Amino acid sequence: MEQKKITFIGAGNMASSLIGGLLQDGYDKTCLLASDPSDENRSKMQQQFAIGTQTNNAEAVTWADVIVLAVKPQIMAAVCQDIVDQGVDLAGKLFVSIAAGISVSRLQGILGNVPVVRTMPNTPALLQLGMTGLFASTQVSDSDKTFAGDLMAAVGKTVWVEDEAQINGIIAASGSAPAYFFLFMEAMEQTAIEMGFTPEQARLLVQQSALGSAQMVVQNPDLDLATLRTNVTSKGGTTAEAVRTFNEQGLADTVKQAMTAAAERGAQMEQLF
Numbered sequence: 434m435e436q437k438k439i440t441f442i443g444a445g446n447m448a449s450s451l452i453g454g455l456l457q458d459g460y461d462k463t464c465l466l467a468s469d470p471s472d473e474n475r476s477k478m479q480q481q482f483a484i485g486t487q488t489n490n491a492e493a494v495t496w497a498d499v500i501v502l503a504v505k506p507q508i509m510a511a512v513c514q515d516i517v518d519q520g521v522d523l524a525g526k527l528f529v530s531i532a533a534g535i536s537v538s539r540l541q542g543i544l545g546n547v548p549v550v551r552t553m554p555n556t557p558a559l560l561q562l563g564m565t566g567l568f569a570s571t572q573v574s575d576s577d578k579t580f581a582g583d584l585m586a587a588v589g590k591t592v593w594v595e596d597e598a599q600i601n602g603i604i605a606a607s608g609s610a611p612a613y614f615f616l617f618m619e620a621m622e623q624t625a626i627e628m629g630f631t632p633e634q635a636r637l638l639v640q641q642s643a644l645g646s647a648q649m650v651v652q653n654p655d656l657d658l659a660t661l662r663t664n665v666t667s668k669g670g671t672t673a674e675a676v677r678t679f680n681e682q683g684l685a686d687t688v689k690q691a692m693t694a695a696a697e698r699g700a701q702m703e704q705l706f
């Protein structure tokens with residue numbers, strides 16, 4: 434992909450995942466810069482990734498062709514306002530926001546009529562196994578759209594949405610999803626320990642089962658998930674008992690409620706921040 438100069442405003446967890454994934458993909462490290470007031474996070478960037486860092490967002494934006502907005506939603510407006518107040522010339526620059534709950538119109542209300550690609554990645558981007566949803570504002574040119582798509586494709590899979598509101602569905606289905614799987618795995622690990630395994634054994638049992646199951650899904654695109662489940666479930670056997678218990682406890686409904694809550698929170702944040 435084209436090696437444009439990319440500045441990350443905010444060098445936290447998600448920026449680290451994206452930067453790590455981009456470097457793995459061979460992105461030129463001299464084209465990456467991270468701006469963050471935290472000494473600790475800047476030195477992580479220098480030590481872990483050997484990329485340049487800044488404390489001055491306005492200077493970092495001035496240097497870049499592409500600006501990835503990667504601060505918490507609560508402070509996004511103030512951070513953008515400060516960049517504008519410093520008098521930075523934003524002409525020709527592409528903005529890529531990864532923030533949950535910050536609409537394109539909110540950003541453009543501060544930054545002006547700049548091209549904005551609103552995205553929702555997830556942390557497995559670090560391993561180039563990310564999943565990102567993207568939405569382009571009308572100001573985004575075809576070449577900027579291609580660049581933003583390539584940027585996220587360098588760290589995983591991508592899906593474009595035509596309706597910005599669908600980004601909140603992306604948050605529910607993939608942005609927040611690693612936490613759901615970790616939560617499920619934590620509960621399994623804890624139970625395995627209670628069944629007498631060492632913590633190391635319990636983690637291995639759970640992580641290898643999760644990895645193998647995910648690979649079975651990926652490598653069998655023609656098999657639906659219910660068939661994969663049924664293939665494990667012997668009639669009158671052990672899995673059937675576990676699945677019956679999950680169903681009796683309303684697992685599908687719990688998942689639906691949790692995903693709906695995530696999406697609704699995204700929409701609510703758009704009104705708050």
Ligand SMILES: NC(=O)C1=CN([C@@H]2O[C@H](COP(=O)(O)OP(=O)(O)OC[C@H]3O[C@@H](n4cnc5c(N)ncnc54)[C@H](O)[C@@H]3O)[C@@H](O)[C@H]2O)C=CC1
Nearest residue numbers: 443444445446447469471474503504505506531532533554
């Ligand atoms: N963590 C995740 O799984 C995902 C997070 N996101 C979004 O990514 C954004 C960042 O989230 P995280 O990386 O999890 O948060 P984080 O707290 O790890 O990172 C935020 C960073 O912003 C820095 N920061 C604070 N004030 C700043 C300022 N004035 N200028 C520049 N940097 C400043 C902080 O020092 C910190 O390093 C959020 O908007 C979130 O919605 C999106 C998808 C997934």
Ligand SMILES: O=C(O)[C@@H]1CCC=N1
Nearest residue numbers: 532533604608609610
């Ligand atoms: O929890 C959050 O708000 C962010 C967005 C998706 C994952 N983490």
